[in-house]
Amino acid sequence: MHELSIAASIVDAVTESAAAYPGARVKEVRLRLGSLASVVEDSLQFCWGITVEGTPLEGARLVVKILPVIVHCASCRQDGELASLQSFRCPHCGEPCSDLRQGRELEIEAIEIDEIDEVEEAV
């Protein structure tokens, strides 16, 4: 249940990055989460709603992309998507695999913002 801490970290990070665009409103926050990141999306969405309340990010959507685990096989030298999180084996040759190439991401990919146009500002 650390989704609340994760949500708070996202708010801090986005607020910091959005400061480069004064007056802009953040409409959407896009995340890339690995399947091994231990984050439950439903729980994160729930915590997000609570965390952004009363902040400049209130109303911003959280869009989550879940990434599968990709392993690199030392035996057959191929990358492949893990079929199950209960067995770290190469999907091609079945050998045990411990070299992870993807799956632990906890990343803010992008934000969508509404910027105030200079003309509007002048009016």
Place this chain on the structure above:
Amino acid sequence: MTTRIVELRRGILKKNDELAAGLRSRFVDAGVLVLNLVSSPGTGKTAFLEFTLRELRVRGAKVAALVGDLETDNDARRLAASGAPVRQINTHGICHLDAEMIDKHLTGWEGFALAGLDYLFIENVGNLVCPSSYDLGEKIRVALLSVTEGEDKPLKYPTLFNSADAAVITKMDIAEPCGFDRELALKNINEIRPGIRIFETSAKTGAGMEQWLGYLAEARAGRGA
């Protein structure tokens, strides 16, 4: 009004990761081997650590421990009986330790210095989910599992076991009455983290502890982990 997409590509836990990287280089500079012990509540982390601290001290090593719990300093008092410097971290509801807590408790630790220390153990809050995301600057992450918990624990919590550098099975002295299937447990750990070092231990009888202490000495010399 203009809508635009701003690429950020930044880690959500970037602040923690940066702090942890700073801690890691401090630990390396001080020549101290740091281990992060993670398990469910009740696995026996504290008993395992009591034995480890006591034995390492007998062998002349300089050891210390930070211990995380939501509330109480019971574990710190138990561990301090070994004679090693121990500091309790109370998270007051937070389910994991993070790098900032480690930094704060090391900095504010009166009379304590990293320099001259051989081993620093960090006993995490009992939880098999959340601690896996938070780097504490450790060299070795140890996942512990007791014989009473069920052999499929690694399959249920793959993130944690997959991120571990070593695995310890505790309470081996009661494996038989618990109907513990040793082969199955070893197989399951290996399915999640192929090739990981596994120690089968009992802090009560001392079984398996010699191998564990040998591993620590190797890791400290830079050969093990």
